[in-house]
Amino acid sequence: MKLSIKYPNIVRFTFLQLTVLSMPLFVLNVKYMSELIIFILIIFGIYFSTYEKVLPFMHDQLKLYSYLIFVFFLSIVMSVILSDNPSHGISKIGSNIHFLVAPFVAYSIFKCNVNFKHMVLAIKLSIIIGSIYAVYQNSYLGIDRVEAGADSPTIFGFIMVFFAFVAIIDVWSQTNKEKLFSFLIFLLASYSIILSGTRISWMIFLVLFFSVIFIWFIQGCLTKKGLLLIVVTAVITTVFFIHSKQVNDRINVAFEEIKTFSKNKNSYGSIDLRLSMWRGGLAAFKQQPIIGYGYQNTGLAASRYTSGSYEKGLIKGQKMLHNDYINSLVGFGIVGLLVLLMLLFLPLAIFFKRLRTNKDFTKNAIGLLFIIALSVYAITDSIYSHNVMRSFVVFFLGVLLPVPTKSRLTS
Numbered sequence: 001m002k003l004s005i006k007y008p009n010i011v012r013f014t015f016l017q018l019t020v021l022s023m024p025l026f027v028l029n030v031k032y033m034s035e036l037i038i039f040i041l042i043i044f045g046i047y048f049s050t051y052e053k054v055l056p057f058m059h060d061q062l063k064l065y066s067y068l069i070f071v072f073f074l075s076i077v078m079s080v081i082l083s084d085n086p087s088h089g090i091s092k093i094g095s096n097i098h099f100l101v102a103p104f105v106a107y108s109i110f111k112c113n114v115n116f117k118h119m120v121l122a123i124k125l126s127i128i129i130g131s132i133y134a135v136y137q138n139s140y141l142g143i144d145r146v147e148a149g150a151d152s153p154t155i156f157g158f159i160m161v162f163f164a165f166v167a168i169i170d171v172w173s174q175t176n177k178e179k180l181f182s183f184l185i186f187l188l189a190s191y192s193i194i195l196s197g198t199r200i201s202w203m204i205f206l207v208l209f210f211s212v213i214f215i216w217f218i219q220g221c222l223t224k225k226g227l228l229l230i231v232v233t234a235v236i237t238t239v240f241f242i243h244s245k246q247v248n249d250r251i252n253v254a255f256e257e258i259k260t261f262s263k264n265k266n267s268y269g270s271i272d273l274r275l276s277m278w279r280g281g282l283a284a285f286k287q288q289p290i291i292g293y294g295y296q297n298t299g300l301a302a303s304r305y306t307s308g309s310y311e312k313g314l315i316k317g318q319k320m321l322h323n324d325y326i327n328s329l330v331g332f333g334i335v336g337l338l339v340l341l342m343l344l345f346l347p348l349a350i351f352f353k354r355l356r357t358n359k360d361f362t363k364n365a366i367g368l369l370f371i372i373a374l375s376v377y378a379i380t381d382s383i384y385s386h387n388v389m390r391s392f393v394v395f396f397l398g399v400l401l402p403v404p405t406k407s408r409l410t411s
Contacts, residue, residue, distance in 0.1 A: 045104025
């Protein structure tokens, strides 16, 4: 008996639809291609806006997304203008051009009208390719922390853990064979997350696991058979993690570095250096809490309040503090932190409200998982200090947040 999964006919897609659907594949598996995808979407978005004589800010479905992203970009600009050396910071604004042109990216995504089921299928295909790539890097190239084509192990781990839960979020509406396929994809992604060696992705995995259980519970999706399937999957995944030497080694190192930091010894590892950054950053924030020190000046500011020549020198050269919440406080002040929280938790509230009113379960459940994943990731890394992450955030928020039209809700 054949597996009853319907695959779309690629011939029936337009170029723009194929461009949008290729983003999940490229952002995880081909370096720098996500930047090209964003550029193409910008060009199309400007064309649509000009042709229809409607700016994204005035578009009923896009204005929420457009204003939210623009306010975030504006906070970066203002932090540069109000910093001690604004002329030096002006050149750094260009690296965040993604947020300025994001409304046009969303315009293209909206106009191409991609069936969201096809987007989920593209994500599953990306997991398969990315996992094969990761196993090849680990087994044949001897790379301890794989990154596939995501530019870094940390970004690879983050994207893969988000994609893993996207693959199973709507599993209860699938046939038994489709359920099996989705859970196999999930296990494949879980193994890749282990190979990434990224501790924050393991933390996100736990948070998203319980988030998914909560979403399924409030939507009444859980049954006795469903709970059994969840338990079996959880046991298999736990075995993966427990028996992974890499996981055990990375966790043991983390605890050792936390002990080192607590004893006020010099910091040399990634964990204790992060803790030193955060402590120095919070001390710097207290001295300039309103407007901050300016974009990408946070490392310099935090280094003034750290001890030890090695960590002081290393932190001084950092453009961000590996914690977006503290980084926003130090760089942009209290206002900057509030803008970051708005960027994260306003969409979270919107997705939850839509979910509770039974509007497109799959899309809004994924929206919740997306924001939750970003919120946890921001504890030890940055969602706006790397080109790949900027592209990822702009694209997927553009897919998930815009207000759906009535015709799309009923389709």
